[in-house]
Amino acid sequence: MELKTTSSDFYELTLEPIDISSVARRIVPPTCGATVTLDGYVREHTRAHKRTLYLVYEAYQPMALRELRRIVEEARAKFDIAHVGIVHRTGQVEIGETSVVIAVAAPHRRAAFEACEWLIRELKRTVPIWKKEFYEDGSMWAEGEHYEAHRAN
């Protein structure tokens, strides 16, 4: 499921494994000098002595795509960046697989680093996607980073 805008930015939710190179390459205009990519993946971890077998990400898809577009537009206003690509996995994701990739291309690397870091923070704060952890004997929803519904601006 993808949402294209008039620019080269893109936001997608996908059931397929994510190839981070192809996400990064799709956002490179010839005048750019650097792409910074965040590759976030599912950690091997335990909660209350239970080993996580896999995760399932669920999205409120139309709103998730809309929020992704909103945070990218905000990033473009804040930072001197050329293009952004974001792909978030939905459905079942195995340990070690990439759950989210954010790639930012910019003429100068400083802005690419800043924007990429800001975008993952905003994504985790506002984009309506939920993670459920599955164990041998059950499952549990992960707690999100707290979202302030009454925003200051």
Added chain:
Amino acid sequence: MELKTTSSDFYELTLEPIDISSVARRIVPPTCGATVTLDGYVREHTRAHKRTLYLVYEAYQPMALRELRRIVEEARAKFDIAHVGIVHRTGQVEIGETSVVIAVAAPHRRAAFEACEWLIRELKRTVPIWKKEFYEDGSMWAEGEHYEAHRAN
């Protein structure tokens, strides 16, 4: 040409095109949560009205590998990171091709962002690699970022 250390870090100079995904994937231990990757590539640009056709990177190879190892060791002391991979292209590089990839895996994304940005700055400042730009009617060495030989520490 590559130099392995006892850890999983690696530093390589390569005459072949760089696959950024494979660089990033090689440094991911299962306990990590994020890999930040800088993909630096050759810009389309002009100098004094001349269009750059391609570049040639030349390295003082044994010292370049040694300096790469030194800056990675310094990064590991400064930041809470797990592994680092750096690959720098040498020889002829076409416009749009990746000249350098720095991938940093860490349990938390903040340290990965900080270390990756610090590493590219140090690489450009101290690693003995030189870039020559080729035009239709000649060539010119690029000026580097200034290196202070008498370091404060």
Added chain:
Amino acid sequence: MNNEIKASMPSKLSVSILFFGAARDIVGASQHEIQIAANSTVGTLKSEMLATYPELARFGRSLLIAVNCEYADEHTMLKSDDEIAFFPPVSGGT
């Protein structure tokens, strides 16, 4: 023929309600079509939902609400055909 009357004096609004994540598990369904009083706000609807599904109260102030895919606060007025989503704090990314 009575469209004008409905438009000027609707007694009820038809809205869709969606639940996600742990909120859906509590409610036991992902989507409801319901009728609510005209001039209802998000707050009115939230109170109704909390009365119907008391377990939703465990999210406290962190229960989030979106109207037509935008975050909304309790004062947001509802209109017919709105899509209202209830969900706990998001946990995407890694």
Added chain:
Amino acid sequence: MNNEIKASMPSKLSVSILFFGAARDIVGASQHEIQIAANSTVGTLKSEMLATYPELARFGRSLLIAVNCEYADEHTMLKSDDEIAFFPPVSGGT
């Protein structure tokens, strides 16, 4: 048999000199094997190179020198078989 005498009183050191980037273009060769006076420092060798290749002076203080793959300053003492590299500011990365 005269190894000991050479070790205690060498009159000359044999060293390799490398040039990279624009410095190599000026010198016209990437590597030299030369003999220099015992007790020479990096500064001594640099002065000799500047006398032989006056064009190297255009790099001024930004002409960098490494001894055995480590950055060195002008006070670094040289010893036999050292590899000394002269080069302009580096320009790797992008």
